[in-house]
Amino acid sequence: MDGVDTADELLVRAARGDHRAFEELYGKVSGPVYGLARRVLRDPAQAEEVTQEVLLELWRTAARYDPARGSALSWVLTLAHRRAVDRVRSARAAGEREQRAARHADTPAFDQVAEEVERGLEREWVRRCLGRLTDLQRQAVTLAYYDGYTYREVARRLSVPLGTVKTRMRDGLLRLRACLDGALA
Helix, strand or coil: CCCCHHHHHHHHHHCCCHHHHHHHHHHHHHHHHHHHHHHCCCCHHHHHHHHHHHHHHHHHHEEEEECCHHCHHHHHHHHHHHHHHHHHHHHHHHHHHHHHHHHHHCCCCCCHHHHHHHHHHHHHHHHHHHHHCHHHHHHHHHHHCCCCCCCHHHHHCCCCCCCHHHHHHHHHHHHHHHHHHHCCC
């Protein structure tokens, strides 16, 4: 080789406690990890936190990596995806807990009631607009935006080429925007 270690080699060395190998590995994987977290979370600050958590977990659990089961980058990105999806689920659960607490409060503030009604109406419009998409567009949009899958993962789940997923997403999102602009205007 030309003296440049692969992520797989670096991860194996880092598992043995090699700090320099981990620094190099960090440089190779931090960008892709952040990019994946950013796509799932859409919030740069949250994506940075998840990236930091994943890289710390990577240092702690590097010995669990098995090169026979796949590449180091795939393993690291799987860790990142799981952590990002967990963050989305946690935020969703926290929001639901807050909503339950507000419903059970003795005297809910007028603003809370108005916001809940408005969110309910918006959800209903989104459901209606999703219903106007083709089945294929709806599947792709739902997997990407509600389930947190990347376009590449959506393509694998639906057994279609990545370009097809991108086209379905673009067309579906354009139709959703047009429908929602008319509904919420």
